[in-house]
Amino acid sequence: MGLIVMKFGGTSVANISRIRNVAERVLRSHFAGHQVVVVLSAMAGETDRLLALGREVTAEPVAREMDVLVSTGEQVTIALFSMVVNSMGVSACSLLGHQAKIVTDEVYGRARIVDVETSRIQAELDRGRVVAVAGFQGWDDHGNITTLGRGGSDTTAVALAAALKADVCEIYTDVKGVYTTDPNMVPNARKLEKISYDEMLEMAALGAKVLEIRSVEFASKFKVPIHVRSSFTDEEGTFVIDKDISMERVVVSGVAYNKDQAQVTIKGVPDQPGIAARIFGPISDSGIVVDVIIQNTAEDGLTDVTFTVTRGDLERTLAMAEDSARNVGVHDSEILTNPNVAKVGIIGVGMQNHAGVASKMFRTLAEHGINIILITTSEIKVSVIIDERYTELAVRALHEAFGLDKEPVREG
Amino acid sequence: MGLIVMKFGGTSVANISRIRNVAERVLRSHFAGHQVVVVLSAMAGETDRLLALGREVTAEPVAREMDVLVSTGEQVTIALFSMVVNSMGVSACSLLGHQAKIVTDEVYGRARIVDVETSRIQAELDRGRVVAVAGFQGWDDHGNITTLGRGGSDTTAVALAAALKADVCEIYTDVKGVYTTDPNMVPNARKLEKISYDEMLEMAALGAKVLEIRSVEFASKFKVPIHVRSSFTDEEGTFVIDKDISMERVVVSGVAYNKDQAQVTIKGVPDQPGIAARIFGPISDSGIVVDVIIQNTAEDGLTDVTFTVTRGDLERTLAMAEDSARNVGVHDSEILTNPNVAKVGIIGVGMQNHAGVASKMFRTLAEHGINIILITTSEIKVSVIIDERYTELAVRALHEAFGLDKEPVREG
Numbered sequence: 001m002g003l004i005v006m007k008f009g010g011t012s013v014a015n016i017s018r019i020r021n022v023a024e025r026v027l028r029s030h031f032a033g034h035q036v037v038v039v040l041s042a043m044a045g046e047t048d049r050l051l052a053l054g055r056e057v058t059a060e061p062v063a064r065e066m067d068v069l070v071s072t073g074e075q076v077t078i079a080l081f082s083m084v085v086n087s088m089g090v091s092a093c094s095l096l097g098h099q100a101k102i103v104t105d106e107v108y109g110r111a112r113i114v115d116v117e118t119s120r121i122q123a124e125l126d127r128g129r130v131v132a133v134a135g136f137q138g139w140d141d142h143g144n145i146t147t148l149g150r151g152g153s154d155t156t157a158v159a160l161a162a163a164l165k166a167d168v169c170e171i172y173t174d175v176k177g178v179y180t181t182d183p184n185m186v187p188n189a190r191k192l193e194k195i196s197y198d199e200m201l202e203m204a205a206l207g208a209k210v211l212e213i214r215s216v217e218f219a220s221k222f223k224v225p226i227h228v229r230s231s232f233t234d235e236e237g238t239f240v241i242d243k244d245i246s247m248e249r250v251v252v253s254g255v256a257y258n259k260d261q262a263q264v265t266i267k268g269v270p271d272q273p274g275i276a277a278r279i280f281g282p283i284s285d286s287g288i289v290v291d292v293i294i295q296n297t298a299e300d301g302l303t304d305v306t307f308t309v310t311r312g313d314l315e316r317t318l319a320m321a322e323d324s325a326r327n328v329g330v331h332d333s334e335i336l337t338n339p340n341v342a343k344v345g346i347i348g349v350g351m352q353n354h355a356g357v358a359s360k361m362f363r364t365l366a367e368h369g370i371n372i373i374l375i376t377t378s379e380i381k382v383s384v385i386i387d388e389r390y391t392e393l394a395v396r397a398l399h400e401a402f403g404l405d406k407e408p409v410r411e412g
Numbered sequence: 413m414g415l416i417v418m419k420f421g422g423t424s425v426a427n428i429s430r431i432r433n434v435a436e437r438v439l440r441s442h443f444a445g446h447q448v449v450v451v452l453s454a455m456a457g458e459t460d461r462l463l464a465l466g467r468e469v470t471a472e473p474v475a476r477e478m479d480v481l482v483s484t485g486e487q488v489t490i491a492l493f494s495m496v497v498n499s500m501g502v503s504a505c506s507l508l509g510h511q512a513k514i515v516t517d518e519v520y521g522r523a524r525i526v527d528v529e530t531s532r533i534q535a536e537l538d539r540g541r542v543v544a545v546a547g548f549q550g551w552d553d554h555g556n557i558t559t560l561g562r563g564g565s566d567t568t569a570v571a572l573a574a575a576l577k578a579d580v581c582e583i584y585t586d587v588k589g590v591y592t593t594d595p596n597m598v599p600n601a602r603k604l605e606k607i608s609y610d611e612m613l614e615m616a617a618l619g620a621k622v623l624e625i626r627s628v629e630f631a632s633k634f635k636v637p638i639h640v641r642s643s644f645t646d647e648e649g650t651f652v653i654d655k656d657i658s659m660e661r662v663v664v665s666g667v668a669y670n671k672d673q674a675q676v677t678i679k680g681v682p683d684q685p686g687i688a689a690r691i692f693g694p695i696s697d698s699g700i701v702v703d704v705i706i707q708n709t710a711e712d713g714l715t716d717v718t719f720t721v722t723r724g725d726l727e728r729t730l731a732m733a734e735d736s737a738r739n740v741g742v743h744d745s746e747i748l749t750n751p752n753v754a755k756v757g758i759i760g761v762g763m764q765n766h767a768g769v770a771s772k773m774f775r776t777l778a779e780h781g782i783n784i785i786l787i788t789t790s791e792i793k794v795s796v797i798i799d800e801r802y803t804e805l806a807v808r809a810l811h812e813a814f815g816l817d818k819e820p821v822r823e824g
Binding site: 053056062064065071078080082144 | 476
């Protein structure tokens with residue numbers, strides 16, 4: 001007997017027959033005596049269809065209305081799911097973002113959850129009902145519909161699990177769990193039994209798509225155990241939980257990559273306090289995520305600033321960078337871009353206790369003739385920016401070099 | 413300068429290009445200095461698509477969730493419309509049933525509006541915005557989504573016009589106004605300049621589809637002037653307003669018909685107080701609209717009860733009638749049905765001052781060899797039930813007999 005939040009993505013609810021499968025799975029937990037809250041995404045393809053409809057109006061539709069439009073996707077799914085469960089003889093009820101009282105800020109399209117008030121959900125659970133909540137959506141203080149951005153349903157699920165003090169948040173997906181790296185790229189990638197929040201965050205930040213990064217931040221903050229598992233089998237997947245001692249014995253847990261990167265270098269920036277803020281302020285205000293930022297040591301009072309953004313944001317970023325650079329006295333000609341770079345990183349909580357991990361990584365890449373453009377590190381991660389066409393070679397080489405295809409040797 | 417509610421149906425918003433046309437029309441009123449509230453239906457075909465999706469789950473999906481499902485149709489339209497208007501440089505904002513504070517009872521699928529609280533709409537108008545409200549939907553006291561049933565967007569528009577004390581409620585449709593009869597059936601049918609609420613109600617009750625009957629009731633109760641007009645031309649349509657003296661000089665204003673009727677006769681019902689309630693109670697409780705009810709004079713303490721329902725309700729009606737009849741001691745064999753009847757009626761507020769209208773109607777039908785099965789009358793209407801295959805013949809004959817193709821002679 002417990003309270004479980006189960007989240008199913010768009011592929012799992014792509015049609016009525018799959019929704020039935022989801023309902024059967026949910027009812028197994030229900031009949032096992034658990035209270036179950038189900039968070040659902042839009043049917044596969046539906047969000048894209050709605051986005052395309054909006055863009056048929058204009059290239060940049062007004063954000064508030066885009067949220068009104070795309071949030072219908074999840075609304076359709078929770079209604080259908082609740083109908084299915086009711087038709088199976090168990091009472092179920094759907095709740096939209098505002099009915100489930102998921103309060104967000106007012107940033108349409110990329111809203112953040114600021115509060116979840118669980119009384120309505122709890123009341124429905126206490127009546128013995130299965131509660132289906134629309135993922136991806138909330139409402140702001142003025143009663144406007146907001147959406148959380150791509151992958152937002154994961155965040156909805158974890159936020160609900162935190163607010164409801166659920167025993168576990170199960171994220172059902174089309175893969176069997178979290179792997180040492182992308183199994184589509186490396187056939188002998190191994191499914192991890194468990195991974196710490198911090199490692200998962202680094203993997204998500206590097207581009208592992210299994211969990212949306214904000215959902216992991218939320219889980220980490222509120223210590224919500226996440227169980228990432230397959231919609232199609234009953235076997236256990238990967239638990240994303242607080243780090244424990246056994247995890248720290250593993251030096252490297254995984255290799256992640258992101259091919260969707262572009263690099264911008266602004267040369268000859270005056271090395272003065274406040275310059276970085278003047279360059280990056282407008283860019284991040286516009287919602288663009290600036291990732292790796294490297295500033296060289298100054299020479300003659302000038303420095304070079306290099307950073308990466310996702311490729312789709314390059315054009316807008318460049319326009320803003322040119323504006324900002326002009327304001328700090330840098331000419332356009334001194335802004336260089338490379339639209340085809342990738343980020344590859346190795347992650348492991350054990351890394352902080354072990355020297356030589358970074359140098360083993362650099363040596364491995366060098367042995368394969370891969371040039372490193374930029375490097376960033378954190379306590380539990382080393383990542384590099386490389387030419388995009390070497391991504392697969394780098395990932396495979398690192399996966400092998402750190403022995404990730406084998407059960408971990410507990411070092412230490 | 414005034415406040416106008418404009419309602420557009422599904423055909424007018426069937427695709428982005430048509431939504432643009434609607435937006436242009438709305439902006440003409442906006443730039444003329446009016447405050448404009450726009451009520452929109454789902455894009456043509458969308459409600460049917462959603463209903464089909466629900467029925468793919470089960471033949472009778474749970475009503476609450478069906479409303480959650482189908483209400484997405486209007487949500488998509490108001491979002492797209494607001495995007496279009498914004499892209500034209502005028503601020504517009506969409507409001508769903510609960511945001512526009514359209515409060516209904518809890519009868520899912522056929523809810524009635526009980527209150528409209530206009531503060532949010534008025535605030536948006538006062539900011540110079542065009543406000544797009546989702547037709548067809550509201551919410552109940554518990555925050556659940558409800559829908560108003562087929563044609564409910566007309567009711568939304570009139571209810572908003574009443575609450576906002578609008579100068580006029582413009583209902584845009586694919587016909588040019590209200591005609592003396594169905595122009596598809598009678599080519600020389602004439603568009604009416606104006607018609608009284610009561611006449612419009614009788615025409616709608618008889619099957620004229622131009623306005624939803626509840627919207628006319630609402631308009632009549634709150635004296636909201638309705639202007640029924642075409643989405644495709646600028647010419648004036650028909651005003652539906654309180655009756656005036658000029659209307660009373662016209663004996664017959666129109667001929668209406670409804671082919672979708674079925675007749676049920678229960679023979680040998682004991683002629684006792686309360687019998688009718690026991691027969692019709694369960695039927696109307698189930699939401700079936702029972703129309704013409706005729707009870708013969710009793711013989712030997714037994715009487716025959718005859719009534720009509722729409723054809724689609726016949727099977728369910730019959731099952732319930734058999735149950736009820738059994739309970740009052742009538743055998744199944746004494747229940748007769750005729751699934752193929754039609755209702756044809758003549759309507760006119762002038763009728764109450766003129767004798768001989770009914771007999772002229774009966775004579776006309778007799779001259780064309782049409783047998784009358786049932787007759788009902790009101791102060792401003794005479795209608796008959798006839799064999800369905802004579803509908804067109806009857807409508808044409810009556811239209812001609814009462815000279816409806818000609819501008820009315822002001823009698824009296």
